[in-house]
Amino acid sequence: MLILASKKALLSRLALLSVLLFAASFVQAEKTYKLKLAETWGPNFPIFGDASKNMAKMAEEMSNGRLKIVIHSSNKHKAPFGVFDMVKSGQYDMGHSASYYWKGKVPATMYFTTMPFGMIAPEQYAWFYYGGGMELMDELYSQYNLMSFPGGNTANQMGGWFQKEIKSVEDLKGLKMRIPGFAGEVLAKLGAKPTNIPPGELYTALDRGTIDALEWVGPSLDLRMGFHKIAPYYYTGWHEPGAELQFLVNSNKFNSLPEDLQAILKVAMKAAAYDMYAHSMHESGENWATMSSEYPNIKVQTFPEPVMTAIRQANDELLKENAANDPFAAKVLQSQQAYMAKIRQWTLMSEKAYLDSTQ
Amino acid sequence: MLILASKKALLSRLALLSVLLFAASFVQAEKTYKLKLAETWGPNFPIFGDASKNMAKMAEEMSNGRLKIVIHSSNKHKAPFGVFDMVKSGQYDMGHSASYYWKGKVPATMYFTTMPFGMIAPEQYAWFYYGGGMELMDELYSQYNLMSFPGGNTANQMGGWFQKEIKSVEDLKGLKMRIPGFAGEVLAKLGAKPTNIPPGELYTALDRGTIDALEWVGPSLDLRMGFHKIAPYYYTGWHEPGAELQFLVNSNKFNSLPEDLQAILKVAMKAAAYDMYAHSMHESGENWATMSSEYPNIKVQTFPEPVMTAIRQANDELLKENAANDPFAAKVLQSQQAYMAKIRQWTLMSEKAYLDSTQ
Numbered sequence: 001m002l003i004l005a006s007k008k009a010l011l012s013r014l015a016l017l018s019v020l021l022f023a024a025s026f027v028q029a030e031k032t033y034k035l036k037l038a039e040t041w042g043p044n045f046p047i048f049g050d051a052s053k054n055m056a057k058m059a060e061e062m063s064n065g066r067l068k069i070v071i072h073s074s075n076k077h078k079a080p081f082g083v084f085d086m087v088k089s090g091q092y093d094m095g096h097s098a099s100y101y102w103k104g105k106v107p108a109t110m111y112f113t114t115m116p117f118g119m120i121a122p123e124q125y126a127w128f129y130y131g132g133g134m135e136l137m138d139e140l141y142s143q144y145n146l147m148s149f150p151g152g153n154t155a156n157q158m159g160g161w162f163q164k165e166i167k168s169v170e171d172l173k174g175l176k177m178r179i180p181g182f183a184g185e186v187l188a189k190l191g192a193k194p195t196n197i198p199p200g201e202l203y204t205a206l207d208r209g210t211i212d213a214l215e216w217v218g219p220s221l222d223l224r225m226g227f228h229k230i231a232p233y234y235y236t237g238w239h240e241p242g243a244e245l246q247f248l249v250n251s252n253k254f255n256s257l258p259e260d261l262q263a264i265l266k267v268a269m270k271a272a273a274y275d276m277y278a279h280s281m282h283e284s285g286e287n288w289a290t291m292s293s294e295y296p297n298i299k300v301q302t303f304p305e306p307v308m309t310a311i312r313q314a315n316d317e318l319l320k321e322n323a324a325n326d327p328f329a330a331k332v333l334q335s336q337q338a339y340m341a342k343i344r345q346w347t348l349m350s351e352k353a354y355l356d357s358t359q
Numbered sequence: 360m361l362i363l364a365s366k367k368a369l370l371s372r373l374a375l376l377s378v379l380l381f382a383a384s385f386v387q388a389e390k391t392y393k394l395k396l397a398e399t400w401g402p403n404f405p406i407f408g409d410a411s412k413n414m415a416k417m418a419e420e421m422s423n424g425r426l427k428i429v430i431h432s433s434n435k436h437k438a439p440f441g442v443f444d445m446v447k448s449g450q451y452d453m454g455h456s457a458s459y460y461w462k463g464k465v466p467a468t469m470y471f472t473t474m475p476f477g478m479i480a481p482e483q484y485a486w487f488y489y490g491g492g493m494e495l496m497d498e499l500y501s502q503y504n505l506m507s508f509p510g511g512n513t514a515n516q517m518g519g520w521f522q523k524e525i526k527s528v529e530d531l532k533g534l535k536m537r538i539p540g541f542a543g544e545v546l547a548k549l550g551a552k553p554t555n556i557p558p559g560e561l562y563t564a565l566d567r568g569t570i571d572a573l574e575w576v577g578p579s580l581d582l583r584m585g586f587h588k589i590a591p592y593y594y595t596g597w598h599e600p601g602a603e604l605q606f607l608v609n610s611n612k613f614n615s616l617p618e619d620l621q622a623i624l625k626v627a628m629k630a631a632a633y634d635m636y637a638h639s640m641h642e643s644g645e646n647w648a649t650m651s652s653e654y655p656n657i658k659v660q661t662f663p664e665p666v667m668t669a670i671r672q673a674n675d676e677l678l679k680e681n682a683a684n685d686p687f688a689a690k691v692l693q694s695q696q697a698y699m700a701k702i703r704q705w706t707l708m709s710e711k712a713y714l715d716s717t718q
Contacts, residue, residue, distance in 0.1 A: 058622070058626050061618070061619065061622035062421055062619060062622045062623045062626060063619065064617075064618070064619035117717050120710055120713065120714070121481070122480070122481065122514070122636065122637065122640050123640060123644075125633075125636075125637040125640070126637045126638075126640040126641040126644065128637075129634065129637050129638075129641075130637060130638055130641035130642075131641060155481070155709060155710075156709035156710050156713050157709075158708075158709070218705075218709065219705065236708055236709070236712035236713065236716065237709065237712070237713050238713065238716065238717060241710075241713055258423075259420070259423070260420065260421060260422065260423035263417070263420035263421045264421045264623075267417050267421060267626055267627065267630050268626065270630050270633075270634075271626050271629050271630040271633070274484075274629075274630070274633035275488065275629075277481065277484075278481065278484040278485045278487075278488050278489060279485075279488075279489055281481050281482060281484070281485040281702060281705070282485040282488075282489035282490060282702070283489075284702075284705045284709070285482075285485065285698075285701040285702030285704070285705045286701060288701075288704055288705050288708070289701045289704070292704075300708050300712075302712055302715070302716045303716070305716075308716055308717070312717070339644075342644040342645060342647070342648045343640060343641070343643075343644030345644070345647055345648070345651075346577075346578065346640070346643045346644045346647050347714065348714065348718070349517075349595055349647070349659050350514060350515035350516075350517070350577065350595070350596065350643070351479055351514075351515050351600075351710070352711065352714045352715075353595035353596070353659075353661055354479065354515050354595065354596050354597065354600055355479075355706065355707065355710075355711045356661070356711075357595065357597065357661045357662070357664075357667055358476050358597060358667070358671070359707070
């Protein structure tokens with residue numbers, strides 16, 4: 001009986017254990033990973049905000065709910081330009097922002113968004129994925145416990161809204177313009193006065209003459225800002241030919257994910273970035289049709305050739321100065337310039353020749 | 360004892376059942392789905408073949424091996440232009456091909472690859488994903504138990520290699536040119552003689568004068584064909600401004616997959632298609648640099664304006680004829696033309712203005 005009893009007890013325990021293991025196997029299969037993402041933008045910011053939502057949705061569906069990405073907009077974390085630091089430290093697992101915002105911290109980050117007179121979006125994607133761009137971005141960001149990935153392209157950005165026509169380089173002198181970052185430094189070299197004004201105050205500033213000009217993005221995001229109602233000149237772009245946003249991931253967090261979820265996250269980010277390029281194209285096409293039919297007198301202009309030449313010279317000088325102070329910046333710049341010298345020839349004989357000959 | 364025995368037996372059975380369930384839960388989690396894909400191309404065909412391999416690799420990694428896609432090239436299935444039928448019937452689960460190959464079977468399929476004088480790749484992706492293109496493609500293909508997805512863009516294709524300069528519409532008369540499909544019909548309207556010659560015989564045919572001209576793709580795939588060694592003129596493109604390949608999926612098979620694998624398959628196809636566009640850009644940039652440095656006398660030319668006008672007129676007439684015979688074709692054409700009328704304005708004031716003003 002004793003033996004029988006202990007056999008019985010053994011079987012009973014075995015049964016219990018098996019039931020527990022059975023349950024555990026589901027828990028294992030269903031183990032969820034929740035990643036917190038901080039975005040630089042406010043809640044429901046069009047196109048940019050859609051890109052991170054699109055990414056999170058794809059990741060959740062592909063992982064059958066095992067990978068959940070919770071998005072905090074800037075109203076929640078209150079630190080739109082703290083995304084780099086918050087993801088680096090692990091306060092957030094991911095970020096959605098733009099690499100050139102970190103140039104004050106790490107100068108060479110600037111080259112991974114877009115460069116004045118640089119590559120257009122399809123050229124830049126080719127550089128990232130087939131021309132060594134991703135490897136350079138990895139090399140830079142890995143020093144900060146971060147991984148950086150393309151996060152969505154705005155397509156070619158417009159040069160901005162101007163109250164007065166720019167007829168010569170002289171007209172740039174003293175021009176008060178909202179144009180942040182490197183492009184602002186370029187124009188400052190030619191005597192312009194770049195100013196920084198919060199987005200919510202831009203319309204009034206342009207309307208009341210506090211500033212003479214401003215650049216925002218392009219029709220995709222400019223329409224809702226209303227600048228077309230108060231400024232007659234819409235200049236074509238030179239400074240952000242293919243601005244690529246950025247997904248940031250904390251390296252430790254990424255490495256702690258199972259391999260399939262790492263793959264899911266990477267492909268979801270990649271597809272969402274490409275999708276945003278198509279989305280930006282779409283919104284700009286639609287919104288320009290709206291703007292130009294409601295305000296048919298908007299003058300789309302290109303800076304005269306001498307002005308473009310002066311801007312390009314100032315840009316080249318500034319690039320040279322930056323590269324002289326930073327070997328990594330010099331390396332990235334060299335890679336981009338060598339790549340662009342080749343691929344631009346192709347763009348000119350393919351898309352540009354096509355557009356020229358079929359209008 | 361009887362009761363005891365049966366309790367023991369019950370426990371024993373419960374234990375066995377639990378162990379089996381435990382094992383089964385792993386089998387369930389590890390259940391693999393193998394999909395067979397037939398591609399139109401031969402084995403290791405560059406860029407196109409890389410796109411389906413890239414898709415299969417992403418799907419396998421993201422699914423932790425649960426979704427395996429086995430690729431059969433044309434040397435295996437012997438039916439490069441049987442892909443539509445083989446996927447429709449379920450002989451294959453998937454295909455990698457191009458929608459315009461099926462125009463003899465279903466005329467309106469033609470519009471989902473590229474159209475002469477039509478959209479460039481970024482415009483067309485915007486149309487597919489944000490402008491109603493996917494919905495129209497679904498509506499058409501679902502009638503054949505098929506799902507069709509973008510499968511990779513070649514970027515703008517070149518107009519082809521010519522032995523003689525085309526100076527007037529007169530020069531097209533009697534011109535023997537390898538240019539298949541709709542574009543061949545367009546040139547035939549102007550007196551050209553489109554011929555079809557197997558790829559392996561093209562070089563000799565062009566060299567010996569069996570044909571006067573041919574179009575293939577662009578530098579990305581033309582380099583290995585060697586045409587630049589024997590033909591002096593490389594004409595810019597008009598007939599395939601953004602050729603998008605196609606992933607086909609058998610609808611029944613797709614619906615039989617678990618939801619997470621459906622999501623994985625769709626995102627893997629989407630990312631691989633976009634990737635191929637970047638890959639094509641890259642290879643064309645690199646290969647044109649090679650071609651033009653080894654053969655600096657290649658003349659890149661655009662057809663004179665009266666020739667382009669005549670080609671466009673012939674194209675418009677043919678499009679009208681096609682639409683008159685096929686209400687669905689008319690619907691797709693109307694969607695594309697209305698979309699392009701908007702988005703091309705944006706392309707001209709953004710990318711084209713940028714390329715014009717910064718050369």
